[in-house]
Amino acid sequence: MQTSFIVQAIQSVYQDVLTHEADIEKLDREIGDGDHYINLKRGCQTLQQLCPELAELTAQQALQKIGMTLLSSVGGASGPLLASFFITMAKTLQPTASQKDIALAFAEGVAAIGQRGKSGLGEKTMLDVLIPVAEQFKQMVSDGHSALEIAQQLPHVAAEGLESTRPLLATKGRAAGLGERAIGHLDAGAKSCEVIINSVCRLVIAQQNSEQ
Amino acid sequence: MQTSFIVQAIQSVYQDVLTHEADIEKLDREIGDGDHYINLKRGCQTLQQLCPELAELTAQQALQKIGMTLLSSVGGASGPLLASFFITMAKTLQPTASQKDIALAFAEGVAAIGQRGKSGLGEKTMLDVLIPVAEQFKQMVSDGHSALEIAQQLPHVAAEGLESTRPLLATKGRAAGLGERAIGHLDAGAKSCEVIINSVCRLVIAQQNSEQ
Amino acid sequence: MKKFINQVDDILVESLQGFAKAHADIVKLHLSPNFITRQHKAHNKVALISGGGSGHEPLHSGFVGKGMLDAACPGYVFTSPSPDQMLAAAEAVECGKGVLFIVKNYAGDVMNFEMAAEMLSVPNATVLTNDDVAVLNSSYTTGRRGVAGTVIVEKTLGSLAETGADLAQCVAFGEKVNQRCGSMGVALTSCTVPAAGKPTFDIADHEIEMGVGIHGEPGRKREKLRPANDIVEDMINAILHDFESRNISPSQGVILLVNGFAATPLMELYLLYHAASDQLKQHGINIQRSLVGNYTTALDMAGASITLCASDAEILQHWDSPVHTAGLRWGI
C-alpha cells in the first residue's frame, strides 16, 4: 500500500462523509445520542490537516499516525474503535505487503475493533458492515480476483451488512438500552463504515480504470 | 345597601368572571404577566366560600370583610387595590345609606384605589373604568335617575372606559415598562372591572324588574 | 403546557413542602398564611424579610438562612404575596431590632408590602430593589423593576444585619447596594404560567426578547437571534450606560452575576460569562467576584440576565462573609 493512496483516501472519505451528513446524523439521533456524524467529521478534518505530514511517512507509519489521531480527535465509542483498527493494521502491515497481506491486515484491524468493543457480528454495530467486508476481501484475494473486481464487489457487501442491522436488537453500544425499540433502525456506525468502504472502493476503481 | 344583595352580587360576579376567563387571562398575558384572571378567580372563590358567614353581617361589616379577604387572597397589584376599594367603602357607608350615599361611597372607594396605586385616569389601569363609572354614578344619582336607569347606563360607561385604555401608553402597573408596545392592547384590570360592573348592574336590573 | 404538577392549584404548597423537607436543617415552613423562616430564629438583629411572587426560585425562599434572610413570603406564581403573610412572618422573626422588608419594585409587591408595613406595629423599613436597566426610567412610570440584583442586595444586607447593625444602617446600606447594581435580561423562549397553561408571549425561532422581565414582560425590543458575544456586548453596554447616567462608577471593580432564567443550561451560562468577562476587560473593569447559575428565575423561561454590582470594600466584605441557605452557601 502506498502512502499517496492513503492520503487520497482521506480526502475522498472526508468528502463522502460530508455528503452523508444528514443520513448519519439522523441514525445516531434515532437510536443513539446524535453525535456520531460530528465525531466522524472532526476526525476527518483533523486527518485532512495532517495530510502533508502523512505524505512524508511510510504507509505503516501513516496508518499508525491515523490511528493515534483518530484516538485523540474522535472521542465517543467510535474513536477508540476506529483507532484500534488503524493501529492494528499498522502493526500487521509490512512495507512489502501484497494484496493478500492487505486483506489480512484489514481483517486484523476489524478483529481489533471486536476486541476493544467486546463485540461481534449481529450486535447492530459497525462490525456488521466490517466483518462481512473483511471476510469477502480475504476470500476474493485468495480466489485470485483483481483489485478492480474486489473494489466493485465490496460496496455491495457493505450495503448488505448495513441493511442487516435494521431488524436487529442492539446488544452493544448506546442503542443496547433500547430493546425492541431499536428494531427497524439502521446503526449509525454501520452506515458511516459503509460510506467509508464505498468511498475507498470508488477511489480504487477510479485508479484501476485510469491505469488501464 | 343590603347584605343579601352583596351576597348575590358575589355569586353573580364569580360566574361572570369564570365566563370571561379567556379574555381576561389573554390581556394580562399580552402586556402583563398572565396571572390576573387566576388572582381574581381565587379572590372570588374565597369570597364565595365566605358567603354564609357574610350573610350574618351588616352590609358595612360585610364590605370590610370582603376587603380584608381580597387583601389576603388575591395578591398581586389588584389585591391591595380592590381591597382598598372595599375597606374604604365600608368605612364610608352608614347603615342608613341612601342611593346617594352609596354613589359617594363608591367614589370614595375608587379614590382609595388611586391613592394606594398613586394613579389616576389615563394610565391604562382599572381606574380608566372605575373613575368614569364613579362619576356617572354620582351624576345620575344627583340628577334623580332611578336605580334601574343607572344600572342600565353604567355598563356603557364601563365599556367605554375599557375601550379608552386601548390607545394608551401604560404609566402604572406592569405594562408601564412596555412603552409604545402597550398601545393597542386593553388593560386586564380594566377588563375585569368592566365585567364586574356589568355583572352587578345586571343583578340590579333583574331585581328592579322583578320588583315591578 | 408540560410540567411536573398534580393540580395547578396545589403547585405552590406542594413545592414549598418539598423545599422545606429537603432543607429542614435550614428552614421551616409555615402555611396559611404561607411563609418560610430560618429553622433557628436569630437574636438581636434586624429581621430581614423578602418575598414576591413564586416562580423565581431560589429567590427568595432559597435565601433564607444564616447570613441572609430571616424570612421569605412566597406569593402564588408571579403574584405578589399578601400583607397577612408579611405580618405573620414579621411576628415570627422580629427579634428586637425591627424589621426590614426587601421588596422588588413591582406595583403589586410594593402595595402589598406597603400595606403590611402600615399595619405592622414594630419599627420597620423597606428597601426597594430596582436594578433592571432594560426599561428606561422616566418620570411618569412607576420606575424600574427589581430583578437579579436583588440576590446581591439580600446577600450583602444579610451579612450586615448579622453584625447587629441597626435599621437605619441596614436601609442605607441596602439602598447603596441596590443603586450600585444594574441588570439586563434576554429571553430565548417564553415562560408558561401554570394556571394560564400557555406561553406568556409568542416568539419565533430566530427571535430573542431583549430586556425581558422576570415574568416574561416584554422588554426593550424584539431582536434577531445573534451570536452570544453580540448579545452580551449589548447587555453590558446597556448596564454601563445606565451606570454612567446615574454616576455609578465600576472603577473599583464589579461583582458579575450571570443569572439563568431556568431553562438555559449551565454550559451556555458559562459561555455568556466568558463573553461578559471579555467585554468587561475591554472596558478596563475588574471582576472582583462572580456568580453563575439560576438564582432569579422566570418559571421555565430560557434566557439569562447579567448583573453588575459596582463593588467597594464594604460590599465585597459582606459578599464574602459566611452564608448558609438552600440557594447560596459558603464559609459554613
Add this chain to the structure above:
Amino acid sequence: MKKFINQVDDILVESLQGFAKAHADIVKLHLSPNFITRQHKAHNKVALISGGGSGHEPLHSGFVGKGMLDAACPGYVFTSPSPDQMLAAAEAVECGKGVLFIVKNYAGDVMNFEMAAEMLSVPNATVLTNDDVAVLNSSYTTGRRGVAGTVIVEKTLGSLAETGADLAQCVAFGEKVNQRCGSMGVALTSCTVPAAGKPTFDIADHEIEMGVGIHGEPGRKREKLRPANDIVEDMINAILHDFESRNISPSQGVILLVNGFAATPLMELYLLYHAASDQLKQHGINIQRSLVGNYTTALDMAGASITLCASDAEILQHWDSPVHTAGLRWGI
C-alpha cells in the same frame, strides 16, 4: 435551535473558559488536550479523575475541588473524552498514591478510559458507575448506564480519598456506593445537540419518555403525561424493585437526589421531591440526606431523575464531609 452560542465548534472551549474564570479560586483549565484540575494540587492521596461527554454540567468539571475530584476530562458535547486527555490529567494530578478513574458505563467512555488506563504508567484503577435502573440489565447487553448516582459516588469517594485511603480501598468503596445507588429518569422534552441543530427525539405535548437516558436516549417506554405523583410513584417503584432484585436494602435509610435535566425549574423539582418523600414514607424508608437541583443534566432537556442511595454510616460520613467545588459546597 435556540442557544447562546457563537460558533457551534467553539461552544465547549468558550464554556470551559468561562467556567474556569468564574471559579478561578477552585479550578484551573488546561487546553489541548482539555482537562480541568484543582487550582491547588493535592498531596499524597489517590488522584480521582472523572470525565465524559460535555452537556451534563455541573458533572464532572463542577465537582473538581477539595473533597471531590482532582481532575475532570470533558469531551465534546455527548462525546466521550479521548485517552490523551486522561493521560495528561493523570500526569498533572497524580501525587504518589495512584490514579482512580470514575467512569460512567457507556461504551465510549469505557473504551476511551480503558485505553488511557492501558497506556498509563502509574498504578491506576477504574470504578464504573451504572446506577440507571431504566434499562433492564441483561446478560447480553453492555450493562446499565451511569447517570446521576455518579454525583454521589464522586462526593463520597472524594471524601474517602481525602483521608489518604489507598487505591484498593477507594475502588472497594466506590463500587459499594455505586451498587447502592439506583436512578430513574423521565423526560418531558428532548435535548438538542448543538452540532445536530435539531431535537434528538420527537415527543408530543401529552407524552413523556419514561426511563430516558442523560443523552436523550429513549428509555423504557413512551407514556402519557400524568400527574407528578403518579410519575414519581413509578420511578421510586422501579428503583426499589431494582434494589430488591440486587439484594440492596434501603433499611438504614437513603440519600435522595432529585436531579433536574436542566430545563425543569426548581419549583417543579421540589414538587417532585415532595412526592418522592411521600412515596418513601409509605415504604417506611427514611430519608437521611437530600439533594435537589441540576447536578447531572442533559443539555437543555426538561425532565428529572430520582436517585436513591441506600446509605450506611460510612456513606453518610463521607457525604457530610466538607466539599468545595463549583457545583457542591459545604463545610468549607
